[in-house]
Amino acid sequence: MRNKPNIGVVGCGYWGPNLIRNFNLLKECTLKAICDTDETRLASVSAHYPHVETYTDYEAFLNDADLDAVVIAVPVRFHFDLASRSLLAGKHTFIEKPMASSIDECKKLNELAEQQGLVLMVGHTFLYSPVVRKIKEIVDSGELGKINYISSRRLNLGLYQKDINVVWDLAPHDLSIILFLMNECPREVNCRGKTTSAANIYDVANMSLGFSDGGFAAVHSSWLDPKKVRDMAIVGDRKMLVYDDLDPATKVKIYDMRVEQPGTPHESRISYHYGDMWAPYISPNEPLRIEATHFIDCILTGETPMTCGAHGLELVCILTAASESMRNNGANILIENHIPRDGQLIGK
Numbered sequence: 001m002r003n004k005p006n007i008g009v010v011g012c013g014y015w016g017p018n019l020i021r022n023f024n025l026l027k028e029c030t031l032k033a034i035c036d037t038d039e040t041r042l043a044s045v046s047a048h049y050p051h052v053e054t055y056t057d058y059e060a061f062l063n064d065a066d067l068d069a070v071v072i073a074v075p076v077r078f079h080f081d082l083a084s085r086s087l088l089a090g091k092h093t094f095i096e097k098p099m100a101s102s103i104d105e106c107k108k109l110n111e112l113a114e115q116q117g118l119v120l121m122v123g124h125t126f127l128y129s130p131v132v133r134k135i136k137e138i139v140d141s142g143e144l145g146k147i148n149y150i151s152s153r154r155l156n157l158g159l160y161q162k163d164i165n166v167v168w169d170l171a172p173h174d175l176s177i178i179l180f181l182m183n184e185c186p187r188e189v190n191c192r193g194k195t196t197s198a199a200n201i202y203d204v205a206n207m208s209l210g211f212s213d214g215g216f217a218a219v220h221s222s223w224l225d226p227k228k229v230r231d232m233a234i235v236g237d238r239k240m241l242v243y244d245d246l247d248p249a250t251k252v253k254i255y256d257m258r259v260e261q262p263g264t265p266h267e268s269r270i271s272y273h274y275g276d277m278w279a280p281y282i283s284p285n286e287p288l289r290i291e292a293t294h295f296i297d298c299i300l301t302g303e304t305p306m307t308c309g310a311h312g313l314e315l316v317c318i319l320t321a322a323s324e325s326m327r328n329n330g331a332n333i334l335i336e337n338h339i340p341r342d343g344q345l346i347g348k
């Protein structure tokens with residue numbers, strides 16, 4: 001392995017240019033090539049990077065660009081095909097979220113990466129966000145007490161996707177954060193959704209996750225809301241935390257608020273504690289820069305990524321259960337292949 005790996009990015013649509021910009025800025029790697037089947041998209045992005053090779057043919061990009069690693073930012077239905085070809089060609093591979101379209105595809109990609117001895121990383125971007133890392137630190141410190149529940153909302157008007165429903169598009173962000181904070185995969189999922197568009201794809205959904213030991217989380221995802229919302233409440237039995245990703249100045253607030261339960265079953269009065277609110281300092285570093293740096297580190301050291309293929313599979317298990325539940329009017333679905341977390345993969 002050369003000490004500055006050559007990186008190629010496939011997909012120059014909405015998200016790919018963010019990855020291209022970050023890999024291009026990293027001094028630990030060389031952005032060698034970009035690829036898109038759409039010549040117009042490729043030309044408009046490559047205009048900013050005249051030193052980078054361009055390809056419309058993925059096979060030529062894999063064979064001719066002398067790449068060590070491939071970063072995949074194309075629609076989800078193409079993830080498996082492009083990632084399996086990249087791994088078979090001996091390239092370390094980064095796939096955007098969600099990892100693939102099915103549990104089976106994720107398992108095959110994990111097997112392939114293992115057989116080939118290559119790094120396989122999934123773009124669960126929020127786990128590289130200084131905000132989410134600060135929240136994790138606060139939760140792990142015990143300041144909030146025992147986490148009673150988490151509720152998360154990711155709403156906007158659009159962007160409608162053609163190949164995946166709203167849960168597969170938006171909920172991977174909320175789910176990756178919730179699993180990170182709970183340090184556990186849920187055991188069961190209920191989800192109700194509604195289809196309002198002609199495309200017959202669920203565009204509004206409400207998901208509930210049940211964890212062992214009574215832990216509970218709720219995720220509301222929508223492409224059909226008048227107001228853009230990206231927020232999360234983490235409710236502990238001592239304090240409560242609110243994370244508003246759209247607040248430019250104070251994304252995290254900790255409230256010294258709780259319900260005080262009666263001491264014995266004979267006492268029925270519930271009282272409410274109201275105390276101060278405080279906001280921690282959050283480093284302004286860009287999550288994508290941290291994520292890209294981590295991928296390069298893993299390539300150079302052989303370390304398993306913090307968001308490895310096992311995490312991608314875990315998330316796709318939950319998304320699959322949510323889709324099955326929506327098709328069955330919110331039926332309770334046990335998570336297939338429930339993967340116990342061992343604290344080694346997550347929480348670093």
Ligand SMILES: NC(=O)c1ccc[n+]([C@@H]2O[C@H](COP(=O)([O-])OP(=O)(O)OC[C@H]3O[C@@H](n4cnc5c(N)ncnc54)[C@H](O)[C@@H]3O)[C@@H](O)[C@H]2O)c1
Pocket residue numbers: 010011012013014015016035036037038041058072073074075076078082096097098123124125169
């Ligand atoms: N991590 C995040 O926060 C985040 C945010 C948005 C999107 N994403 C993910 O990024 C991926 C891409 O999403 P998007 O919104 O940019 O999609 P997009 O449709 O805007 O862009 C995809 C691009 O891939 C190209 N493409 C499709 N098939 C190709 C192929 N076989 N070879 C080469 N190019 C091909 C298309 O021409 C298009 O330019 C998805 O997996 C999505 O879930 C992640």
